[in-house]
Amino acid sequence: MNVTEHLPILVVIIPLMTAPLCVLLGQPRLVWFAALVSSWLSFAAAILLVMQVTAEGPISYWLGGWEPPWGIEYRIDILAAYVLLIVSAMASLVLVFARKSVPREIDEHRIAYFYTAFMLAFAGLVGIVATGDAFNVFVFLEISSLATYALISMGKDRRALNASFTYLIMGTIGATFILIGIGSLYMMTGTLNMLDLAARLPEVSDTRTVRAGFAFLTVGIGLKLALFPLHLWLPNAYAYAPSMVTAFLAATATKVAVYLLLRTILVIFGIDFSLGLMPLDNLLLMLGLIGVLSASLVAVYQRDIKRLFAYSSVAQIGYMVLGIGVANTTGITAAILHLFNHALMKGALFIALGAVAYRIGSTRLEDFAGLGRKMPWTMAGIVAGGLSLIGIPPTAGFISKWYLVLSTLEQDLWPVALLVLLGSMLAVIYVWKLVEAAYFGKPDEYRHYQEAPISMLAPLWILVIANFYFGIHTGLTVGLATQATSALTGGGG
Amino acid sequence: MNELQLLTWIPLVPLLATIGIVATGKSPNIREAVSITAGLILFWMVASLASIVSWDNTATLVLAEPLPGLSLAFNLEPLGLLFALVASFLWPVTTLYAIGYMRAHHEINQTRFYAAFSVSIAAVMGIALSANMLTLFIFYEILTLSTYPLVTHAGNDKARRAGRVYLGLLMGTSVGLLLLAMIWTWHLTGTLTFTNGGVFDHTISPVILSVLLILYVFGTGKAALMPFHRWLPAAMVAPTPVSALLHAVAVVKAGVFTILKVSVYIFGVDTIAELAVSDMLVMIAALTIVLASAIALYKDNFKARLAYSTVSQLSYITMGAMLGIAAGAIGSGLHIAMHAFGKITLFFCAGAVLVTAHKSNISELNGIGRRMPWTMGAFAIGAVSMIGAPPFAGFISKWYLLSGAFQTEQWIAIGAIVISTLLNAAYFMPIIYAAFFKEEDPQHSHGEHGEAPLPILLALLVTASATWLIFFFPGVPLALVEQMVNG
Numbered sequence: 008m009n010v011t012e013h014l015p016i017l018v019v020i021i022p023l024m025t026a027p028l029c030v031l032l033g034q035p036r037l038v039w040f041a042a043l044v045s046s047w048l049s050f051a052a053a054i055l056l057v058m059q060v061t062a063e064g065p066i067s068y069w070l071g072g073w074e075p076p077w078g079i080e081y082r083i084d085i086l087a088a089y090v091l092l093i094v095s096a097m098a099s100l101v102l103v104f105a106r107k108s109v110p111r112e113i114d115e116h117r118i119a120y121f122y123t124a125f126m127l128a129f130a131g132l133v134g135i136v137a138t139g140d141a142f143n144v145f146v147f148l149e150i151s152s153l154a155t156y157a158l159i160s161m162g163k164d165r166r167a168l169n170a171s172f173t174y175l176i177m178g179t180i181g182a183t184f185i186l187i188g189i190g191s192l193y194m195m196t197g198t199l200n201m202l203d204l205a206a207r208l209p210e211v212s213d214t215r216t217v218r219a220g221f222a223f224l225t226v227g228i229g230l231k232l233a234l235f236p237l238h239l240w241l242p243n244a245y246a247y248a249p250s251m252v253t254a255f256l257a258a259t260a261t262k263v264a265v266y267l268l269l270r271t272i273l274v275i276f277g278i279d280f281s282l283g284l285m286p287l288d289n290l291l292l293m294l295g296l297i298g299v300l301s302a303s304l305v306a307v308y309q310r311d312i313k314r315l316f317a318y319s320s321v322a323q324i325g326y327m328v329l330g331i332g333v334a335n336t337t338g339i340t341a342a343i344l345h346l347f348n349h350a351l352m353k354g355a356l357f358i359a360l361g362a363v364a365y366r367i368g369s370t371r372l373e374d375f376a377g378l379g380r381k382m383p384w385t386m387a388g389i390v391a392g393g394l395s396l397i398g399i400p401p402t403a404g405f406i407s408k409w410y411l412v413l414s415t416l417e418q419d420l421w422p423v424a425l426l427v428l429l430g431s432m433l434a435v436i437y438v439w440k441l442v443e444a445a446y447f448g449k450p451d452e453y454r455h456y457q458e459a460p461i462s463m464l465a466p467l468w469i470l471v472i473a474n475f476y477f478g479i480h481t482g483l484t485v486g487l488a489t490q491a492t493s494a495l496t497g498g499g500g
Numbered sequence: 501m502n503e504l505q506l507l508t509w510i511p512l513v514p515l516l517a518t519i520g521i522v523a524t525g526k527s528p529n530i531r532e533a534v535s536i537t538a539g540l541i542l543f544w545m546v547a548s549l550a551s552i553v554s555w556d557n558t559a560t561l562v563l564a565e566p567l568p569g570l571s572l573a574f575n576l577e578p579l580g581l582l583f584a585l586v587a588s589f590l591w592p593v594t595t596l597y598a599i600g601y602m603r604a605h606h607e608i609n610q611t612r613f614y615a616a617f618s619v620s621i622a623a624v625m626g627i628a629l630s631a632n633m634l635t636l637f638i639f640y641e642i643l644t645l646s647t648y649p650l651v652t653h654a655g656n657d658k659a660r661r662a663g664r665v666y667l668g669l670l671m672g673t674s675v676g677l678l679l680l681a682m683i684w685t686w687h688l689t690g691t692l693t694f695t696n697g698g699v700f701d702h703t704i705s706p707v708i709l710s711v712l713l714i715l716y717v718f719g720t721g722k723a724a725l726m727p728f729h730r731w732l733p734a735a736m737v738a739p740t741p742v743s744a745l746l747h748a749v750a751v752v753k754a755g756v757f758t759i760l761k762v763s764v765y766i767f768g769v770d771t772i773a774e775l776a777v778s779d780m781l782v783m784i785a786a787l788t789i790v791l792a793s794a795i796a797l798y799k800d801n802f803k804a805r806l807a808y809s810t811v812s813q814l815s816y817i818t819m820g821a822m823l824g825i826a827a828g829a830i831g832s833g834l835h836i837a838m839h840a841f842g843k844i845t846l847f848f849c850a851g852a853v854l855v856t857a858h859k860s861n862i863s864e865l866n867g868i869g870r871r872m873p874w875t876m877g878a879f880a881i882g883a884v885s886m887i888g889a890p891p892f893a894g895f896i897s898k899w900y901l902l903s904g905a906f907q908t909e910q911w912i913a914i915g916a917i918v919i920s921t922l923l924n925a926a927y928f929m930p931i932i933y934a935a936f937f938k939e940e941d942p943q944h945s946h947g948e949h950g951e952a953p954l955p956i957l958l959a960l961l962v963t964a965s966a967t968w969l970i971f972f973f974p975g976v977p978l979a980l981v982e983q984m985v986n987g
Contacts, residue, residue, distance in 0.1 A: 066914040398675065399645075401566065409567065410685060416687045424683075429678045435671050439664070447652070447660045479564045479572065 010057065012122075015068040018052040018091055019137050020046050022098075023130035028124045035118040036111065042122045043102045046129065050095040053088070060088040061490075067139070074260045075139070076200040082139030086343065086491035090136045090266045093350050097258040098129050100466040102357050105251040107460050108365055112163050112249045120199050121161055125252070127154035127345070141189045142199045144267065144338040148231070151263075154176045155256065159248040160348040170243035176242045181230030188224030191216045194404045204275050212280050221285060224271055231266035234328055236299030238321045245317035250361030253313065257320050258354035262346045269342070270460075270498065273495040291332030296323030296426055304432035307440070312363075312370045315437055316356050319396065322430060323349045324412060330426070333414045336492055341410035343488040348395070348403035348477065354472035355392040359385050362459035362467065375441060376448025381456035386445050388467045393438035395474040398431050406485070502802055507561040507574045507629060510584070513542045514591075514622035520617045525611035532599050534612050539592030542621070542960045546588040550581055550976070555983055557687030560631050564916065570640065570692060577629030577694060579764070579833050584628035585976075586837050587750050589966075590844055591621050593959050597848055600955030604855040607739055613653060617742070619646040624750045627757065633692035633766065635684050636758060637674070640722070644670045647751055650742045651735045662734040669731040670721045671820040678719030681712050685766065694761060698768025699926050709767070710777035717781055718760045722755025723818055726788040729811045736803040740851025743803055748810055748843040753836050756817040757984040760832050763821040764984060779910075784917035785819035792922035800861045802850040804845070805927060805972050811884065812920055813839050819913055821917035826985040828904030833981030834974075836851045836877035838885070841967040842894055843883035848960035849875050852952035862931055869935035872951050878964035883928035885967045896978075 010017070025045035030040045060066060065084040069075065083091070112120050114166040131151025135144050160171035193199055195216050196207040212215055213371065226237070232242040245253050272281035294410070299322045306318035323345070330342030360370050362385045367374055379386045395402035415424040450456060458464075477484050501509070517538030524530040553576055598617075600609050626639030644666040646668065652663035686692055688708070689699045701707060717725060724732045735747045763772050763809055773779050789812045796808035813835070820832030851877045854860055857868060869876040885892035898917065905913040951957060970977070 396643075397671075399641050399671075400634070401572070406566065410678075412683045412689055414679065416684055417762075422685075424680055428680055431675045432672050435668065436674070439667060443660055445663070447655060479566050481566050485568065 009058070009357025014052050014056050014059065014070070015066055015083050015137055016070065018049050018056065018095065019081075019130055019134045020485045021052070022126045022133065026126040026130065027333040029123040029126060030037030031117055033119050035115060035218045038119045038122045038144045039102070039106060039109070043099075045126065046095065046098040046102050049129075049133065050092075050099045053091040056083055057088045057092050057487075060085050061487075065494075070372055071078060076146065076198045076203040079143055080139040080200055080202075081137050082201070083181060084491075085092070085135050085138060085487060085494055086266065089343070089487045089491060090262060091133060093262060093347055094132050094136065094259045097255060097350055097354050100241070100354065100469060101251055101255045101358070102256070102465045103348045104254065104463050106363060106462045108251050108361050108463065109249065111365055112251075113161055117161065121158070121249075122347065124154040124161075125255070127151070128158060129298055130257075134257055135263050136266055139201050140199050141192065141201055141204060145182070145189055146185055147413040151180060151260070152231075155252075155260065159244050162247040162249050162252075164247045166243070167247035170240075170247045174240040174244045176369045177230055177237070181227045181237075184223045184227030184230070186227075188220045188222075188227060191223070195220070197286045201270070207431055208280070212284070214274075218285070221281070225268070225287065228264060228268045228271060232268060232328070233321055233324055235294050235301065235321065235325060238298070238302070238324075240319040241321055242314050242480070245320065246311060246314040250357070252362050253317075253353055254361055256359035257316070257357050261324055262350055265324070265342065265346055266390075266413060268328075269331065269339070270497060273339075278334075278496055288332050288334040291328050292423070293332075294327045294334050295327075295329030296423060298322060299329065299430040300426065300433070303430050303437070304436045305356055307433060309437075310317060312372060312375065313357075313360055315441075316353065316360065319434065319437065320353060321328060321432075323396075326407070326427070326430070328410050329423070330414060333418055333420065333423075335414055335417055336413035337410055337417055339496065340488045341407060341414050343491055344410055344484055345407035347484050347488070348474075351403055351470055351474050351477065352392045352395040355388055355467055355474060356396070357390045358463065358467045358470065359392065362463040366457055366459055367454065367465065372441065372444050373448075374451075375444040376455075377445070379446035381450055382458050384464050385459045385467065388464075388471050389445075390438075390442060391471045391474060393434075393441070395478070397434045397438060401475060401478040404485070405478055406481050436487045501519040501545075501548070501755060503552060503559045503576065504561055504904055506545055507576065507822065508557065509510060510542065510545050510549070510629065510762045511574075511625040512616040512624050513538055513545065514625065516899045517618040517719070518622070519741050520961050521611060521614045521618060528610065531614060532595065532985060535595045535618065536592050538618065539595050542625075543592060544587040545579070546584045549576065550585060553581065554787070566634070568692070570634050571632070572635050573627040573631035574626075574635070575694075576629065579757065579760060579836075579982040580628040581628070581835065582837055582977055582980040584625055585755060586753070586840050587621065587624045589626065590745055590749055590840065590928055590963070593962050594741050594745040594844070595953050597744070597851070599741075599961035600953040600957075600959070601741055601851050601855055602739065605739070605957075606955050607653070608655075609653065611872060613739065614811070616646050616649045617745075620650070620746060620750060624754060627754045630694075632686070632760065633762070634695060635759070636683060637678065638756065640674060640678075641671070642752060643751060647742070648931070650746065652736045653739055653742070654737060657833050659737050662737045663874055665734040666731045669728055673719050673721035673728055676719070677715045681715035681719055682713070684712060684772045692766075694765035696765065697763075697892045698771050699766055700768070700771060706775060709771065710775050713767065713772070713775060713777055713781065716766070717818065717822075720758045720762075722751055723759050724752060724755065724814050725784060725818055726791060729788065729792065733804055734800045734812055738805050740803070740847060740854060743807075744844050744847035747807070748847050749840045750812055753840060756814050756832070759818050760821045760829065760836070763828055769824055769826060769829055769985065772822065773908075775824075778824055781822040782819055782910055782913055783821060785939075786912050788815040789819065789916045789920045790923070794925070797838075797923060797927045800863050801863075802853065802860055802862055803847070805862065806846050806850060809846075809924070809927070810843060813843065813886070814903060816917070818895075819916070820904060820983055823904045823908050823913065826901050827907055828977075830981045831897050831900030831902075831904050833840050833984055834977055836898055837977045838893040838970065839895040841970060842882045842892070844887035845878050845960055845963040845967055846886070847917045848956065848963060849879040849882065852956045852960060855956070856949050856952045862934075864941070865931065866934050866938040866971060867940035869932075871949060874957055875952055875960060876932070881964045881967055883932060886928060887924045891968065893967045895971060896974050911941040969977075
């Protein structure tokens with residue numbers, strides 16, 4: 008038996024098995040260490056998978072040796088490997104940050120359960136990406152969602168309960184919609200394997216059931232994705248969740264939902280059906296654009312910085328959806344690129360906010376006064392992340408914007424290009440609001456300030472440097488995104 | 501060192517200087533020695549680059565390739581070399597000035613000041629040497645960001661508000677319009693490299709080219725074309741050395757430099773001539789020239805008057821580029837250099853008066869020429885050069901601009917130049933007159949003071965003599981801009 012053969016399942020099973028281990032270990036430091044090791048192992052597996060897939064093409068792994076479509080197939084193509092890499096890398100970095108942050112925000116006797124839930128959420132997200140089976144997607148989606156509700160509810164602020172409950176209701180509706188969608192597809196085709204579905208759907212695509220199934224699936228995924236106007240759960244959930252959870256969710260959960268959307272509309276239904284026969288392209292374009300502008304505008308008026316960046320996340324999801332809605336190769340490349348780049352910038356920003364919360368116990372705008380001097384490295388990280396968010400070269404955010412604007416121009420949608428850039432200008436405003444507060448405000452004399460600990464600065468600055476690195480050397484990101492797009496739009500993959 | 505090595509080191513020297521400045525921040529003397537030394541080394545490097553270059557065969561240095569087919573690259577080009585020469589010559593001079601000014605004015609955070617200053621110079625070198633529009637854009641944004649802490653140096657509410665206008669306009673126009681123009685150009689032609697004769701061929705409709713030209717010209721907020729000029733007067737809250745080098749030379753010249761580069765190497769002078777929209781842009785530039793001069797007339801604050809004068813002078817360059825004729829482009833290129841020496845002298849004088857006599861309004865300057873004869877003498881030289889009278893630098897560039905305007909029969913442009921010359925005289929001459937011939941006003945008591953501190957005096961005498969000498973020896977700048985239009 009060769010370990011590399013089993014990588015597709017290992018990447019999921021390692022975090023999944025760590026979850027019960029966390030309960031058994033019980034002791035906070037040990038639990039943290041187990042979670043850390045397992046996430047790094049998962050990360051290593053993801054790196055190996057990327058190498059394997061780029062060298063040899065998509066991997067099909069039959070769970071238990073059962074041949075699809077009877078057994079469950081795990082299918083790692085280039086896009087899946089790429090998203091696995093993002094999710095496991097972010098989990099690994101966030102866990103480093105968690106060492107100091109979690110004991111501050113979570114009661115000691117709950118820490119073991121906290122990490123259990125975290126590993127379940129992580130395993131669920133990885134599972135959604137790795138599997139090639141539509142029902143299996145639903146299972147992993149529920150695993151990660153249920154764990155996420157628990158994680159959010161552990162926030163220090165009591166309003167976290169409310170936020171978690173709202174998310175629970177909306178998330179469950181979304182999951183139900185997805186299930187109904189998958190059910191109707193199964194009814195028409197008798198298969199749950201994604202490739203099999205893709206092969207059989209064209210024959211029956213003219214039926215009302217398939218179309219209804221398509222609609223249910225899109226709306227359900229839209230809810231998980233926080234696509235405007237289904238985003239209402241997100242700002243509160245991000246604002247009141249523990250810092251480490253926000254950083255992880257912002258960098259990964261919505262990315263996986265975007266992945267799921269791409270997989271569903273491009274692989275299962277095929278680009279001709281989803282973006283041609285059904286009017287999804289225009290719908291996504293409009294919703295994406297409204298999402299970008301309205302959420303950016305709302306972000307400008309937020310006083311709590313965690314909420315501010317949560318709204319900015321809604322806007323950034325708008326960019327990705329817009330890229331898919333433009334429906335040409337460049338647009339989809341832009342969406343996939345932004346998936347990666349947005350994880351880098353939001354990961355950095357929310358880790359930095361977590362560091363601020365750790366030191367001064369608040370992320371309200373007025374409490375940032377004077378932090379430019381008192382926590383110079385943390386604030387510099389926020390400024391760098393903010394620049395990437397705006398899309399200033401040479402940051403990763405610039406590369407995403409470049410492709411996105413290019414894609415709209417290729418379709419002669421220049422008003423959309425202008426509005427996308429208007430979104431960037433709104434980002435200048437909300438980022439600079441924070442910069443002004445931090446660098447011009449006077450620090451509170453009665454408060455004790457100190458720079459964040461190294462275990463927080465290290466992951467923060469790894470991400471900040473990555474933001475610049477991937478703004479200059481785009482071989483990896485653009486290369487993978489282009490390959491993934493051609494695989495997706497070329498049918499199958 | 502050969503050309504490639506010089507291209508590598510020229511932007512690096514000011515960056516290394518930044519590290520040196522931060523490291524030696526504790527002892528001001530060493531810190532400032534680092535600044536000046538770096539400035540001298542930089543100028544020596546740019547000058548030796550100018551001496552070894554052969555235009556038939558210029559080298560390109562590729563740093564990275566952020567997007568497939570689109571690289572981050574440096575390359576030597578005549579106009580860029582001229583810009584680099586001017587900026588690198590004035591940097592050590594300004595540092596000398598800053599030593600006198602910052603100490604006499606007891607400014608805070610001087611290490612941050614010098615550090616941000618040298619990052620800005622590195623960005624300017626990057627802009628000057630850019631081989632394509634993407635590289636230029638990157639350094640353009642770095643320049644905006646690195647000058648932000650300089651503009652808001654005082655850290656008070658006024659500085660914060662000014663910083664908001666500064667960043668909002670410069671970043672807003674560049675991200676919103678310039679970036680769009682760039683991506684559009686890339687979409688149409690597949691290249692952003694500065695190419696002799698431009699990159700557009702005749703298959704692209706004039707309508708799209710017109711829209712692009714408008715996007716480029718207004719997207720370059722640093723060129724301060726109305727209505728996007730307000731950041732420049734706002735930036736005057738910065739310490740005077742910043743206003744002098746950055747907001748009279750480096751930053752604003754980076755703006756008009758971008759416009760000139762775009763019109764010569766992206767559009768091509770001939771394409772500009774064919775586009776009807778360039779006439780409209782000439783008109784907007786002419787309007788900016790006249791309006792800004794008129795506003796300057798009513799500003800009593802010394803630096804505000806100079807700032808509006810800069811807005812007006814910058815539009816000379818934009819106008820020259822939009823004329824669509826070789827002489828216009830030559831005049832624009834020359835004016836980048838000629839205006840630099842004159843305007844920096846004027847700002848040096850304004851700062852000298854501020855730190856020595858603690859006066860910032862023109863109405864308080866009666867009779868000051870008798871206490872500060874060298875300073876106000878240098879001011880007179882700068883002012884006459886601004887007006888465009890011989891024997892000073894400003895005359896040469898104005899000559900070419902006028903001849904360009906005559907050749908294209910752009911009567912509006914000629915009218916604007918004539919009116920603005922009169923207005924220039926109207927707002928500069930009374931200052932000189934009042935300084936030397938009016939009696940001191942007892943209401944604005946001067947206390948006991950004489951000339952400005954020595955470093956300040958030295959710096960402004962250097963720039964004033966340069967303004968004068970360049971009239972007699974315009975060989976190098978003239979050769980460079982002619983090389984630019986001849987390709």
